[in-house]
Amino acid sequence: MVRRDRRALIESTELLESEPVYTLRSRVVKRKAIEGAPEAQRRRLSSTDKESCNRSVEKVAVGKRKASTDGKQNRVKKRRLAVKDTKQKTRQEVSIDVLRAEFEAKYEQQDQLGKGGCGRVFAGYRREDNLPVAIKRIPEDKVLKHVDDAGRQLSIEVAIMLRLQEETSGSAGAPVLLLDWYDLGQELILVHERPVPSEDLLSYIQGNGGFLPEDEAKIILKQLVDAAIKLQDHRIFHRDIKLENILIETDLEVPRVRLIDFGLSRFVKKGGSYRHFCGTSSHCPPEWKGRGKYKAGPTTVWQMGVVLFETLHDFVIFKTTNFMDETLTICDMLSEECQDFLQACLMEDPDQRPTLKQISLHPWLN
Incomplete structure (x- = not known):
């Protein structure tokens, strides 16, 4: 048992001692090659190992420097952006504070x-x-x-x-x-x-008993139609003309109409139509319910009819659905011309509805 261990130890020792031999031989061969070569070549050969080692070290060092530099530049860039954002926010806040104070x-x-x-x-x-x-x-x-x-x-x-x-x-x-x-x-x-004194048309009607006589309603509506035509000429669609958005100046012999609240308005594209309804939902034109779209001109004419209907009918709230199913009807006590004007503005088919310029020429308004 002792002999086997000694034999294994000897073989192990011989194996370990043999490894430097190969290294030594390779160095001896290389040294002889260098010694037998010309002087310049010897220098090149002897420096090969050093150069390759140095190059490897230099590459590692350059890589580390580059990575370090890139990381530093990124950090600096981030800091600059953060400072810039802070300055912008500060300027905006200062600007808002200045405007509020103004x-x-x-x-x-x-x-x-x-x-x-x-x-x-x-x-x-x-x-x-x-x-x-x-x-x-x-x-x-x-x-x-x-x-x-x-x-x-x-x-x-x-x-x-x-x-x-x-x-x-x-x-x-x-x-x-x-x-x-x-x-x-x-x-x-x-x-x-x-304007003082003034009030919206809804308050004005309620203060006059819940409705207006035809003659006074005609004065107001004529101004309203003229205003709507001017909007159309400027390619502007108000979208929510109603009693609450019509201001009446009451200090004059003849009531003066002023349009207010253009918050839902749009600049109109020629031939453009709309699929999302903005305005008073109970006043929406029937084509939006039936076709899912509507246009500026026919919708504004419809709104002229709605305004006149609520102006002439005693404390009546107009709803498109009620008018379409005839639970809401035009009062037959109105003049025939007035009834005809209302029926024209409130035509169910927008293609059959007159234009703003056509209703401005209607006999009831002239």
């Missing part, structure tokens, strides 16, 4: 006048001259955006009112003037002129 310094907000699907409206006045104003505050998620010809992104309501004020200011049916607007990030503030 608004508060220029205007005084008072009691709430009304509330709708797109925001709230408050009474107020301009501090420098006590000019009455209406202050409309719209949450950011209710603001519809538009890019104007100069590439500016504006609220669609601001863009449309700026377009209209250039040519329609002071005329009957013209929208109230937009005096200022402030984009405060979380909300948009619009400041309009507020």
Whole structure:
């Protein structure tokens, strides 16, 4: 047993001792080759091992330096971007604070006048001259955006009112003037002129017993049709003309009509139609219910009919579905021309409905 262990130990020792022999022989052969070569060649041969080793070391070192440099550059870049974002946010916050301070310094907000699907409206006045104003505050998620010809992104309501004020200011049916607007990030503030005394058409009708006589309704509707034609000429679709969005100036011998609330309006593309209805759902045109789409012109004519219907009928709330199933009918006590005007505006088929210019020439209005 001892002999076997000794034999195994001897074989193991011989095996271990044999390994450096091969290494030694290879070195001896290489050394002889170097010694037998010319001087220049000997230098090259002797330096081969060192050069290859050095090159490997250099590659590793360069790789480490490059990786280290790239990592450092990425960190610096991230820090710069973070600083830039912070500066931008800070500038935006400062800008919003400046705008808010400017608004508060220029205007005084008072009691709430009304509330709708797109925001709230408050009474107020301009501090420098006590000019009455209406202050409309719209949450950011209710603001519809538009890019104007100069590439500016504006609220669609601001863009449309700026377009209209250039040519329609002071005329009957013209929208109230937009005096200022402030984009405060979380909300948009619009400041309009507020004619005093004035009230919306719904309040005006209720204050006059729940309906108006034909002659007075005719004066109001003629101005309204003229205003709608001007919008159409500017390729503007209001989309929500109703009693609450018609302002009546009451300090004149003849009531003066002013359109308000262009928050749902659109610039119309020629021949364009709409599939998503925006406005008062109970007033939607029948073609949207039947075909799933509607156009600006025929819908505006339909809205003229709805406004006149609610103006002439005692405390009646118009609903398209009720009118279509004839549970809501035109009063036969009205003049024949007035009834004919209403029937024309409220034609079920939009292709059979007259245009705005055609109803402006209707005998009842002239």
